[in-house]
Structures are given as C-alpha cells and as structure tokens.
Amino acid sequence: MLAAHMDIDNPQHHATVKEFWQAPNLITKPGLRAVDMFQAAADGKVKCLWIMATNPVASMPNRALVEAALKNCELVIVSDTAAQTDTLNYAHIALPATGWSEKNGTVTNSERRISRQRGLVEPMGEAKHDWEILSMVGRAMGFEEAFAYQHPAEIFAEHCALTAANNNGTRALDLGPLASLNTAQYDSLRPQQWPLSDTHRIGAYRLFADGSFYTPNGKANFVAITPRLPEQQTSAEYPFVLNTGRVRDQWHTMTRTGNAPRLLKHIDRPWLSIHPVDAQVLDVKDGDLIKAEAACSGGIEVILPVKIDDKQRRGEMFAPFHWSATWGSHARVGALLNGANDALSGQPELKHGAIKLSPVAMQSYGLVYGEETLVNALQSATYYYLNTLTSVAACIEIADQRDPQSMVAEVIKHLPKDAQWATLQGPHQLSIVVTRKNKLVLAILLADKPTDIPRDWLDSLYNGDELSPEQINGLLEQQPDDAFLLGKVVCSCFGVRENTIKQAIAEGNNTVAGLGKALKCGTNCGSCKTELASLIESTSAVSKPHLKEETTNEYAL
Template sequence: MNHTPTHIIPVKPVPVSTESVPSLAQTTCPYCGVGCGVDITMQQEAGNTVLTSLTGTPEHPANFGRLCVKGTNLLDTNSENGRLLFPAINGERASWDEATTAIAEKMVSVIKTHGPDAVALYVSGQLLTEDYYVANKLMKGYVGSANIDTNSRLCMSSAVGAYKRAFGEDIVPCNYDDLEQTDLLILTGSNAAWTHPVLFQRMERAKRRNPDMKVVVVDPRATDSATLADFHIALKPGTDAVLFNGLLTFIAENDALDNAFIQASTNGFTDALKAAADYSVSEVAKQCDIPEHEVLAFYSLFLNSERAITFFSMGINQSNSGVDKGNAIINCHLASGKIGKAGSGPFSITGQPNAMGGREVGGLANMLAAHMDIENAEHRERVQRFWDAPTIAEKGGLKAVDLFKRINEGKVKFVWIMATNPVVSMPNRSEVEAALSKCEMVVVSDIVQKNDTLKYAHITLPATGWSEKNGTVTNSERRISRQRGLLTPPGEAKHDWQAISLVAAKLGFESAFNYQHPADIFREHAQLTAFENDRERALNLSAFNHISVAEYDNLRPVQWPVTDAAKTGTARMFENGHYFTADGKARFIAITPRLPEQQTSAEFPFVLNTGRSRDQWHTMTRTGKAAKLLKHAPHATLALHPKDREALGIEVNSLVALDSACNTGEPVILPVVEDAQLRRKTCFAPIHWSASWGSNITLGALFNGAHDPLSGQPELKHGAVNLTPANFELHGQMIIADDSKLNIVSEHFDYWAKSVLDGGSTLRVASNRDVPTMARLLRGALPQAWVLTMMQSANGLVVLATHDKQLQFGLWLAEDFPALPDEWLDDCLQKDAIDAELQASLLRGQPDEAFLNGKLVCSCFSVREKSIEVAIAEGACSVEALGEKLKCGTNCGSCKPELKQILQRQPVLTAAVALTEEVVTYD
C-alpha cells in the first residue's frame, strides 16, 4: 500500500558533489516564527562541505524568497569560533559516556531520594520537533514528572491559553495569505517590522495592492511598524483588554453582531458581553488614556470592515493577564463572525522557529503530547499506552518562573537546560542565578562555550546548531518544514534527541529510545497525533504514519492537519464552524481587565518596556558573532522621550542607571537615545544584550517575576524603574584586536560594554579612577611585546598599542565620551601597518571625513543616515528612489520603515514624498 502523501515528491538521486560542481540544499531559517525557507549553495573543498551562498527559497509559501537581515546573514554567524565542541564535567573534558553516566546516576539518585518532581528539564523553541518529542517522552512517560518547560513559556504561552479556552485546542485559525486578503489589519503588541520583517513586507505589499485596506497599530510606542499604519493608538501600557472589551460592547450596541454564527457556533456570549458592558467609548478612552475620537475611529473601522485580522504578539502575551487579553481579542472576532474565513481572525505570531512544534509534542509543563491534556485521565492513559511507558505524569509540572523558584528553594535538585539562556531571558535574574548556584546538578546543552547560564553548569554537552540539526519545525501558520542537516557536526557535538536518548538508555529505557534517524521520531509523533483521534483533536498527522526516511528527507512544507482526507494539508481552520470543545462550539470568555503588577510610584516613576532589536536575536550567541549585524545598534540603549530626558538632566548618549524595587544587584547602566514617539514617563530597552556583553547589562533583574496565573507567562513588558545619571570621572572608547585579551583590560574599568567589529572588538568604558592610575594599570595589563604610545593630560588619556606595526589596542579616555566612529576604528585595526600620519590622527581622535556619515540604516549595503539625507536633498523622494540610488531597502527590506521615517523628517520634501508614495500605492 502506498502511504506517500501527495506533497512528498520523490526525487532522483543527486550525484555526489565534486570540487567543481556546487549543489543546492533547502532548509529553514532558525530565527523567528515566520519559518522562512532558505536555499543553500554547497561546495566540496578539500574533502569538506562548505556553504558558499544563501538566498530565500522562492517557492517556500512562508517567504517566497524573501529573507530579513538576520536570515540573509546566517552564514556569517555559522563559524565554529566559540563553539562548544566536547562534553565537560566541572570544567574538565569528558567523554560522552562519562557525562551521560553522571547525568543518569544523578537523576536516579535524586528520584530515589526525593521523587520524580525533584528533576526538571528546561528546553527551548530552538529545539526541533524531534528533540522536543524525545525530551517530553522521557520526562512525562518514563521519569513520571511533567517538570519539562520551555523558553516558549516566555513567548506565546498566553496565546496558547487563550486559544485553548476559546477553541478547545491550541489552534491558530489564520494563515499568512490572510494578511494579504484582509480589509483591516490590526497590529497590537507587535512590532512586526523588526520582529517578523518578512511578514511585514507582505503587509506592505498587501496595502500597496489594495489601497482601501486599513492598518491600525495599537502600541504604547510608535515603532517602525507604525510607518504602515493609517493611525496609531498609543494606549496606556497594560490596558489592551480594556480596549477590546470596549470593542465587544461597541459591536453589540451598533447591531454588528453575527447572531446566526453566535447562536450556531458559540457559547458564553451573554456572560462575556455582561463583563464588558461598562466599557463605553468614553470609559475606554479614559482608562487607555487616549482621545475618544481615536477609540471611535478604531471601533468604526472594525465594524465597517467585512474582514479583519488582529495580529498580536509579545505586547499582549507578556503580561500578568495575557490569556485574558488574548480572549478579549478572540471575543471580538467571535461576536462579529470575523473568523474561519479568508482575511479574518485572531492571529498570534510566535517569536521562535519551533515554538509551535514544541506545543505539538507537549513541550510545555501543562501539556501532554499531541495536544492532549495532562489533567485528563483518559488522555493520560492513552498516551501511556501508546508509549508503553512505565508511568505517566499525573499533574501539570512547574512552569518557568515557578521552576526556578523551586530550584532556589531546594525542591528541585537536578535541572537540564537545553538550547536556551535563562539567566538572561528570565525575570528576577538574581533569583535565577541563586537557584542555579544552589542546584545539586545543572546540565547545559548548548552550541557555545560561553554565556551567562553556562558558568553555573556542572556538566556541559555540545549540541548541534543550525546547518547541522536535522528534523522539522512548525511555523506560526501551522506549517511544518524541514530543517536539514547540511554539515557534519563539529567536534563531538550531538543532536539533542541523541543526547536525551543516551541518558534514557542509561536510565534503563533503551528500547523505547532506540531511534536511529529523526524520521523514526517524526513517524512516532505522527502516529501519536492520529492514535484514537476520531476528529477529537485538530492536530492530526496521520498521512505520515508510515513515512519512510527518503520521504522524510524530501518532505515539502505543509500545514497540519495532514490526513488521508487532507493529504496536502489544511490552509485555514474553522471554516465549517466546528471547534474542538466538548460540544463543538467556540467559547466566549468573560474578561475583567487587570492592571500590571509592577505599578509606578514616586520612587519608581517610569514604566520600562522591553523588546527586540531589528538585527539581533535572543541573547546574541549567534547574531552577536556577525559584526555586520551590530552596526545598526552596536550596544543596548535606553530610549527616552526628549522631555523626560531633559527633565532628568541627561544628555543624549550619556549613561543612565536603571533600578527597580526587586533588583538586589547593581543597577543596569545604558546609554540614552531619544524617541519622541514614546509616551511620557515610559522607556524602552532591548532584550538581547547581557552580562556577556557588559558589566551592568542585567535587564531581567528589573522585573519581579509577575506572571499570568493561567499561562505562567512573565510580565516582561511592564516594569517600574527609576532613572538617574550614571556619573563617572572618565568616559572612553576602547578597541582591541584579540578578544582573548579583552578581560585583562576590561576588569580595570568600573563600566564596560562590548560590541564586535570585523577586526576585533570595541568597548564603551568608564572609570572613577584618575588618569595616572589608569595609565599605570594599563601598562601592567597589556602584553609586554606590544609597543605602547601614550598621550596623557590632566583630564584625558590616549593609549595606542602595536605589534609588528599593526594596531592591537586603542583607548581614548576623557571627561566626555569621545564617540569615535566604529567604522574608522575597525578600518585601523584591519590595516597591515599604522603609518605616522594615521597614528597622529588616532592620537588626536580625528577620523577621516569618509567615516563621518552618521548612523547605519541599511545593514545589507552599509548605507548611513547622512548619505540618505544627501540623496533626498538631491531628489530621491521615496523609499523606491532611495533604493535605486543607494540600494538601501532593496535586499531584505528590514530598513524600509526607517527610510520612511527619514523621508518624513525632511520638511521641504513632505509634499513630494506624499505625491511619490501615492503614485507607488495606486500603480
């Protein structure tokens, strides 16, 4: 019998590549939840496979060839430099047998003494579905504890909770095509222009094709995404549920209810409407602190649009009431019938490449595999029987925040952390650090030698990374894609599923974890989704029940459910009005909005919001390796409204200290930038930089661990902080060619923050020591083989160090930060020799005119702000014209929103820009 689904296309064997014949492989980007297809050109050189070029896959339905700046530069982050290559026990190299034996013995000892709930796994949306499946199976079916949680808890668990309450199952009802078919696109809690740039480009294209399409951005700050908006609602932080409760009431009061749909396909409408009844337009305006006319305009747009998408992300989810906010949005779509049809629905977008794949296999502590419920005895029995497991977890496990609390309390004795960096990403950093320092055994599987979490590891295991990992991921529209292994793992690195299986075997479970290929795991996962599933669960991969290795290797992107009745997948859910609740009806949820927990006060008067930076990813263990990706934003910064900055007496680019009531360590220190689009008394900082990148970059310490009681998702969008100038006697800039010598120098400064250059590293530094002391310390710290040149004054110091006439080190210290262009300093580091003229320029801190072109805007073509302003002055009055002249915006497109903002800042050209954009829009 032929079980091959129609989307698996048999291919002829590809001849082995020779050194003169490149080959093409297709894989999936490892960054955000868009799930872009990537084409890789490979070449055999001296018997080794080399990845020579990378482009987007033209036929992949997630991106159709587009890639953002991070995806475009994947190959620049793929070196073995800094990779973790061998297992280690207490810092000493060990074999895999020794390491896995030690892990298994500790697990057995802890379970015997304290029970299975004293062990835990903390995993990641960076794992492939196959890794996730094996980890979940081991913990819940063989260890017998549900203490396996994931950093996806910090990303989209509130959306999961909202979908499950409303639909009976964790089902995203929309797909990417809906973004191009809608009449109204609402972006709420999402800066898609930076976080999901490829989808943002589809949104831009949709608006050009359909000028009547409206876009509303709901966000306390006007992000780059607001450049696409017809209007921006800058609501008070934390009041999203108020806004959507008001919309539900407005729909009912203006005869816009889809009564037939409500009657046939939903329950709970009366209670939900009653809970929202007090939220009139005026009350919403008051609580959200926005003008009434904006509320009315938004509500009227929703009512008058036949189709509407509400596209939401971390700004909704990362809240102490994130599930309620998600359900407040879903309520509006159910009430108006704007769901289950093209161009309509509540669309949660995930932040990681396989957050949804992890959800499919039970990666969260409150789930079972295959979308079954851990609290359901029938489901538990079914999964245990399918796995032929000796036990099954009988209750939900510890969610992320609670997990680290229990480790800190000594109740969890063993934790295995995979592919994530919780010391940086979790709130209440001091508690997480204390927990890991107390834990009897911390195992960390990772690809890097160093991050903030690894220093707490007793055992480290080298894992495979993108280009080596082999398996599947599921993107935000339920589309399963292959991430293919292209390169041989370096050193002794193993796939995460292999490491878990080795430990499982030493726990006595070898027969249940005897996988030889990821296809074996995927096949088992598919079979479990179909097992005793008579339309009870939407997640059904029965078409893959007998998938072969060859079919798996040639798997093409497909959206679940994938069954014999839907062999090519399912593009859109709920078109038939059937949901996956007990009675087949969707549920309205009565919502009572709650304020964020960390409220401002006289002592802590500023709201701190956090989020992503355009060119960086998570804790920068990959993107931080590419100097090109650090040029747009070399350091973490704190954005302030200009009037707040002036009131605090803080200059642009000066250092500011942030502190909060829960922070028990040193304040966070960041340089200040201005953002006139922020609400007053709010500030914004990016999440990516950490203690690996600077002396005072511990952002998570400012958040107290407040989290949603249902989802467990932490409130990372609303902290309460105070801001004070960070005063130092001396401020400086430092460059160094050899990163291995960085620590011996940076330790002599009271403050430092690093960035990467092509020729080495650059640091912003500050000190409370005087100039003679700094000069003496540096003489003792720098290698004796280097030739030092020092220029010292009462309030300043310049130090240059060369070796064989090449610049190795430079330092410029003064009362004020020198702000020398990184590009100039990088150029000097890369020169074969420093002549007398250049040395004189370095001593004076006087860069060449060519390096004074302002902030980098376009990372792909290194186009800077002043060049763009000159081009505008010469008549390039649109984004398209700037692209023709300078190439900016013509590759990944991530810089297009910023180009629009620069165009809008040129008052003389305002009319010309508007006219040009109108022509482009209607063309």
C-alpha cells in the same frame, strides 16, 4: 500539555498518550511554569534542572532569584551551542549541542507547514543533536527500548503516529499519512501543511474556514478574562515605568546573532530611551550613563546609556532586553523585572516594570580596541564596560569614575612589553596607540565625555597594511577619516548608512521605493523600511515650516 498537542486535563487525551507510549506513570497535572520552577529551585524543592536551547539567567525576570536558584540547585545541566552564556556560568555539566546549520530534522512554521531541514555542515567537535543526547541519557537510565532511536526519521514517524491515534477528526494536529514514511521517503519529504488526515480537510490552507472547531460541540470556545492592572506598579520610590523589547537585528539573548558583527552595525549597544522632559528633570543628556534600580534588583546594578527620544511617553522608559552579563558589566536588564506573570498563560510581566533612575557620574569615556587578550586584560581594570563585537578585533566601550589622566598608570600596567606605543594626552582626552612592527595591536581612546568612534575605521586600520604616521596621528587625535563619518548603518544587507540616506532624501528620493532604487536599501530583507520611512519624515520635516508647540507644566515626578 501532553505530546502531540493533547491536553493534560482531557481524560481521552490522557488515555491515548498513556496507551500509545505504554506509560503507566504518565503525569496527571501540569508541571511548574518557568517562573515557579526557579522559585522552587531556590526553595530547594527542585534538585536537578536540565536547561536546553535557552538562556534563562539572561531572559527571565527577577534575575537575582534565578541566579540564587541555580546556585542552590544540586545539579544544573545546560545543553547549548554557545560556549559562553550567562546560564552556562552556573552549569555543573555542559553538553555541546548542534546548531541549526548542523541539524537534521523538520521545522514547522506559523502556517502549520512542515519542511525538511537538512544539515549544511557536520556537527563540530563533540556536539550532538538534542535527540541523540536525550536518547543516550534515557538508555543510560535503563530505558533502552524506549530510547532506541538511530535516526530522526524514527522519531518523526512516532510523532506522526501519535497525532493520529484515536483522532478521527477530533484534533487539529493529524499527521497520520506520514507515519509510515521510511528513511528515504523522510529524507525527500516535501513541505506540507497539517492536518493531513485522509478523513478531514487534507492540508487545510486555513483552519476553521468551514466554521467548525475542534471542541465537543464544534463551536469556538472563548475564554473570559478580567482585565487587571500590572502588578509592578510605580510608587514614590520607583516612579518610572520600564518597558522592555527587541531591536531589529538581534534575537533573544544574542547567543547566535551576537556573533555576527554585521548585525551589530545597526545597533551595537543597549540603551534607555527617555522623554526629553524626563531627561531634563534627571539632568542627563544623550550618551550619559544612568543607573536603573527596582525593588527586585537584589543588588544587581543596571547602567545604560541615555537615549533621548521625544516619541517616548513621559514617565515611561524603554530598554532592549538582548544584552546581558555576557556582553557588559551592567547590562542585566532582566534584574529590573520581578516574577509577576499572567495567571492564564504564565507569561512574565516584561512590559511594565517599576524603576527609579539616577545619573552616574563618570570622568572617563571611550573604548579599547585590538588583540583580544589585551582588551580582556583592560576590561577588568574599568568600572563599566560593554563588548561591541567587530569583524576583525576585540572592542569594548568603557567608562570610569577616574579621569583619563588618572587612568594612565593603570592602563600602562597592561601594555605589552614587546611592542611600541605612542601617547597623546590633553586636558580632555587620552590616547594610547600600541603597534608591533608598525601594525596596530591596541588602541585606547579616552575622553572626558561620551564619544562615538566608528568601529569600521578601526577595523580598516587593524586589518590593513603598516600604519602610516598620518594614521597614527589620526588615532592619537581620535579623528576618523571622512569616509567613516557617515553615521550608523541603517540597511544591514547593503551597508547603507544614515547620512548617505539623508543626502539621497535631500536630493529628492523621498519615498522608500525611491531610496531603494538609488541606494538598494530596503530591497532585500526589507526590515529597514520602517526606519527608512522615519528618516524620510524627519529629514523632510527639517525643511518644512511648523508652528512652535506651547509647553505646559502638566508633568511632575
């Protein structure tokens, strides 16, 4: 696609852009799609990659190939707002960019409404807007006149003028009336829907409502496709289907949302959803760790906690894709999907991988919580770890093939010399609490089976006054206060927890609206309403008589 929604294969569109920009060498065919681009870089055909506002090492399929491509590429430039991403690890040049709260420009939503976006804060440090970075590079390459922009209003005006060039109602995107805005008018621009041309359907609320389409004959064009099966098919060696997707409170690879501890209170870790029958065959239970492998893994180990779910179809698994190497030692789900993609759109086949599964035998489970430098030091001493951000301290979940008692010597090596520490060691668990002037510095809480210790409880102790003997004993015994045993957060807006909601349902609040009135949950952003409805259904079903389902022997690996 050319600029302003124009088609690269359309001769009239090509001529319009070429004339408007005075670009005699304008491209005549599409460039490489993302999957193909990384293959070309791995083959040495692409010498330089400039990656802006995305994290392809974590988000692309066939992670092993993407990593090999970036290692092989002669120059990798990464522009991002985050200081740590999987992709930044391969950058020769890292450019600090501005985030949404620093940007000055426009945004367009899915109903074609353009709104002004004004920065809330000044850019931090050396961060610059994307258009500034591109302009500086363009001028340094000798194109001073083409990249002489001093304000986003100039870029917006140029874009608007291009949408109107040779348009005459033949293209949907038309912003012609906005091309003459000066800086003051741009700054005060009110939200408007395109198309905005004076010649046709000004600010149309709904496109195509009159039955006319932007095609040569004015009729809709349908694209005929031939349905086909996914390329990543299961086999005797890789018998399970892997589906990947999103969780409610995270976005893409968590480079932004992962920095908000509040958003991690709903779901703070990745997992692999497994049907109970599959779990029985694999001999795993909730919380156990399981290793997933695919033909394209390239030696990358993916290990996830098991989540048994009777709503999951037999033979099919689900894992969220948000977590990556930035967040854990074995959380690189993208390694389990190859580069198969749709021939028309180029969209990778992210919903149907083929994997094999095997339980991972661990002797120790637990977490390390406290000062960041100490937690990071212990992170490298364990086989498996997962970062679980809290609001006041660093925290990692860990697992290891050594039992808790065998890990004592390794753990002690990393304890601070200027602090006091207490230990409680039993047949099934090991607890070490480190204090400095009676303030919590570090807690290492291990057991021989998976545990779920509330992070809010640890936050309250770390952020509070001096620890009392009772609080230290509670840490050593890994026994949270009752106030922190209310289950996971379901409503992130108001911090309403699962057990509180279940209690309200039991008291007769058996509608989403009723729960909202009693607890406020679901009354702000509304994203938890689906989960509230599920809790109503499951909690109510417990008290209702039901027929026992007969099981059949229809399932086999």
